[in-house]
Amino acid sequence: MPPVRDAEPEEVPLQLADSPAAVGAPMIGTSPRWVPDLPVAILAETPVIQSSPVRGLVGHDCLPSDPKPETLATLFTIPGAAADSEAALGSVIDRVKGRRKKKSRNVPLVACVISFLIAAVGGCIWFFTASSGSSPSQIGIKPNADYQETVADRAASNDDAKALSPTSGELIPVDYLPFTPQILCHIHPAEFWKEDRNTGEFQAMLSTLGMWLKEQIETRTRYKPDEISELTFAVNFGPRMSAPDVAAVVRLKLPQTEQEFMQRFKGRIYADPKVELYEAPDFSYMIIDKQTFAVAPSNMSESLAMSLKDPALVSPDMEPLIRESDRDRHLSLLFDLKIVDSHREDAFTSQLQTIADKFLFWFGEDVQTVSWSMHLEPNVFMETLLHQTQASTPVKLQRFTQGKLSHLADEILSGVRMMRPATVGSRGIIGRFPAMMKAFEIGTTTHIDPAGVRLITLLPQHAAANLAAGAMLTWNQSLLTNFADDSHLTKTDMTKVPDKIADRLQLKMLIDFRATPLQEALGYIGDSIKTEISIDGDALKAAGFTQNMSQTYNLGNVTALKAIDTIFTKYAGERDPMALVVDETGKKLVFMTVSKAKADGLTTFKTKE
Secondary structure, three states: OOOOOOOOOOOOOOOOOOOOOOOOOOOOOOOOOOOOOOOOOOOOOOOOOOOOOEEOOOOOEEOOOOOOOOOHHHHOOOOOOHHHHHHHHHHHHHHHHHHHHHHHHHHHHHHHHHHHHHHHHHHHHHHHHHHHOOOHHHHOOOOOHHHHHHHHHHHHHHHHHHHOOOOOOOOOOOOOOOOOOOEEEEEOHHHHOOOOHHHHHHHHHHOHHHHHHHHHHHHHHOOOHHHEEEEEEEEEOOOOOOOOEEEEEEEEOOOOOHHHHHHHHOOEEOOOOOOOEEEOOOEEEEEEEOOEEEEEEHHHHHHHHHOOOOOOOOOOOOHHHHHOOOOOOOEEEEEEHHHHHHOHHHHOOHHHHHHHHHHHHHOOOOEEEEEEEEEOOOOEEEEEEEEEOOOOOHHHHHHHHHHHHHOHHHHHHHHHOOOOOOOHHHHHHHHHHHHHHHHHHHOEEEEEEOOEEEEEEEEOOOHHHHHHHHHHHHHHHHHOOOOOOOOOOOHHHHOOOOOOHHHHOOOEEEEEEEEEEHHHHHHHHHHHOOOEEEEOHHHHHHOOOOOOOEEEEEEEEEEHHHHHHHHHHHOOOOOOOEEEEEEOOOOEEEEEEHHHHHHOOOOOOOOOO
16 A cells, blocks of 8 residues: 555745835924923733744745734834824824915916016006107196296296396406405495585485495505595305405506505515415505406415415305396395304494394395395485395295295384484484385395395485485484383374274374375384374365375374374365365274265264364
């Protein structure tokens, strides 16, 4: 019997273990955080399962294969922590994806903003490019017609004012000055001191000022005024608490020889042979040509010599007024108001400080520099240019100037009332000076100029002497007057102005009219009693009266009603006499004729006291 063989075991198919998963590079997150190590889990004891060995085809025993073979990942996995690690890994990835989604949501918003800015810039460029070649009507902008008309009217008014000038000379020269001028005076001495009736009266009315000016000219220039055609004085204040420096440029009427210059100046020759300069003990003289020379203090010889090639520059604030100057006018005065104000202790004596303060204060804070010029032929012509500060404008300065001019006569009148002249003649002229200033105000017009504000004053030829006399006598008397002492004033001067117009007519005033026009005389009376005056010009003209009729009365200190009655008495014999109507409602005095008052049903006021 054949031997019994053991049954061959079933053939087990060969199963290869999965290749271990490659350990990837450590993941990089955008928000790393520290995760504490978990405690090592203790594996529970499990019973040993013995399996029967299986003989493989290769001749050795094999264990049954696990359907899920171990890998490096599973080999080192801690039981209970695998699920946590997968959850943690998933949360990190989710956060990274979430941030990317948020960033992706912001991208459209940024793109929209950039697109809007590009479109706005492009639209602006297109608009300005299109509007640069188009007229205001094409783009819908209408010019301000009223403003353009106002500007045109101002320019036309200023041109008309310039046309009134009796001269049309060149600019005032500022060559050969050793320093920057802060006060500049240009004068024609030969015209002022010539043998002529009008100029003779003017010289006489200048009184002590004319004598002082003549003495200064002869002392500094070594020539008489009638030998000098043009004279330009310049003043520079320099440091505070020091005397100002004065220099001058002289242009003679006739040419001079070198010997004549040497005899006049009597000084030693300057060291520099290129400059013809003579140094006298008090002044230095530099010859420009046969008719022109410059004079300066003896300690400024070097600066004077340098001015021959490098003249001093004019300050920016003075330059606009220099460009508007006219060297042919008889007298021109230019000065920097702010600099003079800061050096007034050095420029004026202690006796003149009070008057100087009032003069400088009158211009206010809007004026930087001032130019004033005068010409006496054929009539009295005055031009004043006010250059504004940087904080002001020409329009603002014009309004300010008009307001100051309207109160100028009142301010002078308040000062004149405090004066007590020693002679009757002086008292008469000083008493008329406020009325003169009222006439000055009436004859002055204001205009806006690119350089500032232009004031033009036109007066009759004989007014120059009267104005000069009134100004000089009032000035001299002001130096002798104690304005703080008002004990000599009358009771009327110190009382309050009554409310009723009829009561105001009883106020007293000083009446001394000398060929004063009727309009100015009545205006002076009205200003004295603080009452408006209204003149019916048509009624007076119909009766044969004019507002320029001359009034000459020296009544002294009388009431306003007495002054008016004196005027009416002069014309009482006319066919239609003058009449006074008191308007208590309108607070004014109305001057007309008797027939006009009856026609209007008005009651005339009796002037006889």
